[in-house]
Amino acid sequence: MSAQEILKSVSLLILSIALMMAGYGMFSTFISLRMELEGFSKQVIGYQTSAFYFGLVIGSLVSSKLINRVGHIRAFAVFCGASASAILIFPFFTFVSVWIILRSALGFCLAGMYMVVESWLNSRTSKHNRGAVLSVYMMAVNFAFASGQLLLNFGELTGPEFFMIGAAFYAMALIPVSLTKSTHPAPVESSNFRLSKLFKISPVAMSGCIANGLVIGAIIGLAPVYIKGLDYSVSTITVFMSLYMISGLVFQYPLGKLSDIYDRRIVILGVSLALGISAVPLILIKAPGILLLYMTALFLGATTQTLYPLCISYANDYLNPEELVKASGGLVLAYGLGAAVGPTIAAFMMEFIDTNGLFYFITGVIIIYVAIILVRIPQRATPQEKETFIALPDAISSPGGLEIDPRYELESVEASGDVDLQSPGTAGHESR
Numbered sequence: 083m084s085a086q087e088i089l090k091s092v093s094l095l096i097l098s099i100a101l102m103m104a105g106y107g108m109f110s111t112f113i114s115l116r117m118e119l120e121g122f123s124k125q126v127i128g129y130q131t132s133a134f135y136f137g138l139v140i141g142s143l144v145s146s147k148l149i150n151r152v153g154h155i156r157a158f159a160v161f162c163g164a165s166a167s168a169i170l171i172f173p174f175f176t177f178v179s180v181w182i183i184l185r186s187a188l189g190f191c192l193a194g195m196y197m198v199v200e201s202w203l204n205s206r207t208s209k210h211n212r213g214a215v216l217s218v219y220m221m222a223v224n225f226a227f228a229s230g231q232l233l234l235n236f237g238e239l240t241g242p243e244f245f246m247i248g249a250a251f252y253a254m255a256l257i258p259v260s261l262t263k264s265t266h267p268a269p270v271e272s273s274n275f276r277l278s279k280l281f282k283i284s285p286v287a288m289s290g291c292i293a294n295g296l297v298i299g300a301i302i303g304l305a306p307v308y309i310k311g312l313d314y315s316v317s318t319i320t321v322f323m324s325l326y327m328i329s330g331l332v333f334q335y336p337l338g339k340l341s342d343i344y345d346r347r348i349v350i351l352g353v354s355l356a357l358g359i360s361a362v363p364l365i366l367i368k369a370p371g372i373l374l375l376y377m378t379a380l381f382l383g384a385t386t387q388t389l390y391p392l393c394i395s396y397a398n399d400y401l402n403p404e405e406l407v408k409a410s411g412g413l414v415l416a417y418g419l420g421a422a423v424g425p426t427i428a429a430f431m432m433e434f435i436d437t438n439g440l441f442y443f444i445t446g447v448i449i450i451y452v453a454i455i456l457v458r459i460p461q462r463a464t465p466q467e468k469e470t471f472i473a474l475p476d477a478i479s480s481p482g483g484l485e486i487d488p489r490y491e492l493e494s495v496e497a498s499g500d501v502d503l504q505s506p507g508t509a510g511h512e513s514r
Contacts, residue, residue: 088206088215089214089215089218091206091263092202092203092206092215092262094258094259094261094262095199095202095203095258095259095262096199096218096219096222097222097258098158098199098255098256098257098258098259099195099196099199099219099222099223099226099255100222100223100225100226101226101251101252101254101255101258102162102165102195102251102252102255103222103223103226103227103230104226104227104229104230104233104251105230105247105248105249105250105251105252105255106188106192106227106230106251107226107227107228107229107230107231107323107327108230108231108233108234108244108247108248108251109169109188109230109244109248110134110302110303111231111234111306111319111320111323112234112239112244112248113130113172113181113185114127114131114303114304114306114307115234115239115306115307115310115316115319116239116240116244117130117181118307118310119239119240120176122178123433124304124307124429124432124433124437125426125429125430125433126178126429127303127304127307127425127429128303128304128425128426128427128428128429128430128432129178129182129425129426129429130178130181130182130185130303131185131299131300131302131303131304131425131426131429132299132303132422132423132424132425132426133182133183133185133186133189134185134186134188134189134303135189135295135299135418135421135422135425136186136189136422137185137186137187137188137189137190137191137192137193138189138190138192138193138418138421138422139189139193139415139418139419139422140186140189140190140193141189141190141191141192141193141194141197142193142197142414142415142418143415145157145161145190145193145194145197146197148160148194149194149197149198149201154198154201154202155259155260155262157194157198158194158195158198158199158256158259159256159259159260160194161191161192161194161195161198162191162195162252162253162255162256163252163253163256164187164191165187165188165191165192165195165249165252166248166249166250166252166253167249168184168187168188168191169184169188169245169248169249169252170245170246170249171184172184172245173242173245195255203215203216203219220331221331224327224328224330224331225328225331227327228323228324228327228328229324230251231319231320231321231323231324231327232320232324233247234316234319234320235316235317235320239316280412280413280416283397284396284397285454285458286347286350286393286396286454286455286458287393287394287396287397287413288393288397288412288413288416289451289454290350290354290389290390290392290393290396290451291390291393291413291414291416291417291420292416292417292419292420293354293389293420293447293448293450293451294386294389294390294393294417294420295416295417295418295419295420295421295422295424296420296421296423296424296427296443296447297357297386297424297444297447297448298386298387298421298424299420299421299422299423299424299425300424300425300427300428300429300440300443300444301326301382301386301440301444302425303425303428303429304425304428304429304432304440305319305322305323305326305440306319306322306323307432307437308432308437308438308440309322309375311437312369312370312437314372314375318372318375321376321379322375322376322379323379325376325379325380325383326379326380326382326383327383327387328383329379329380329381329382329383329384329387330383330384330386330387330388331387332384333383333384333385333387333388334387334388334391337349337353337384337388337392338388338391338392338395341392341395341396345459346392346395346396346399347396347455347458347459348459349392350389350392350393350396350455351452351455351456351459353385353388353389353392354385354389354448354451354452354455355448355452356381356384356385357381357382357385357386357389357444357448358444358445358448358449358452360378360381360382360385361378361382361441361444361445361448362441362445363378364378364438364441365438365441365442365445368436368438390417393413394413397413424443424447427443428440428443428444431443
């Protein structure tokens with residue numbers, strides 16, 4: 083079956099995830115701004131953002147059981163309905179504990195919805211056409227998230243309308259997937275993650291995923307609060323977040339192809355340095371102009387959302403085929419844990435240093451990661467053969483693993499049995 087035919091068969095599925103992503107994109111920015119208006123401190127805003135990502139990590143680990151029990155469509159309906167209900171509960175209880183619990187629930191449900199969609203897409207595609215389907219899927223997710231931001235320009239942040247709009251998008255996401263005639267996929271496979279062994283096998287990739295999660299979690303949760311603190315309008319915030327998402331989509335492919343030609347660690351180092359440098363102007367300039375904000379959004383998006391697939395590709399350069407699925411799951415988990423911790427630390431720095439403490443945090447994380455790369459580069463030569471770079475959604479929007487990565491077939495891996503990640507000695511190669 084051609085990629086065009088497959089895209090036609092899963093078009094309603096992609097439409098559902100796009101509607102959900104528009105609601106999620108709008109609500110993730112809105113709730114941070116609304117919490118500040120409600121008088122919550124930056125630390126509390128950081129806590130609720132971290133709670134969302136902790137929920138997402140837990141959901142990525144356990145939601146497969148629900149999906150396998152009731153089926154993909156019913157599970158998707160459960161996750162959408164629970165998300166819509168949680169959003170509608172927010173305005174009735176303006177208590178920190180309640181909002182943190184609700185944000186955790188939203189993260190859990192988001193993980194389940196992505197697991198449904200990505201396992202479904204994987205079952206409908208093959209290694210030969212998955213790349214084309216993945217590119218359309220990525221564009222739908224990124225443009226929907228960016229478009230959702232713009233909805234905040236049409237209403238008052240102090241009213242209830244954005245809670246209702248967010249819930250409505252989750253409810254609307256139920257309609258296309260319920261109408262699909264596409265066949266149900268096979269049960270979702272869960273993996274056991276050995277993070278300690280994965281770190282020994284690929285310290286640069288593992289630490290890169292953690293660092294990237296720390297930074298992205300902080301940006302998604304706290305960049306709107308930072309810009310609002312500069313007395314810019316909501317439209318400036320929404321344009322900033324939209325540019326951040328779109329630039330990540332645009333720059334993945336060219337930087338990835340560059341990494342296919344040169345030592346991938348050098349490209350990762352360059353992207354990391356660019357990420358750290360892009361945060362410096364907002365540390366030095368207390369009242370940045372709108373042009374500088376937008377340029378920063380472009381650089382942050384181009385680097386943060388490129389670093390994750392570069393790390394995945396680098397890890398795959400040295401992994402055996404039977405290790406790929408478990409390794410990818412471990413890297414996703416590392417990314418998610420970083421995203422869960424990042425907002426809390428960044429919010430602490432914003433509270434006790436200044437609002438630009440967010441960018442002190444980003445720079446500090448990158449300095450540590452660059453040091454790790456520089457230590458590791460002399461310890462191993464560039465591999466003779468490398469995996470071809472594949473543009474991928476960031477791990478936060480793909481918490482179930484890399485099931486739609488077209489470099490390998492899950493079926494062949496599953497057929498080979500449950501293989502533990504090997505240590506560098508048993509895998510037949512040195513640690514990186």
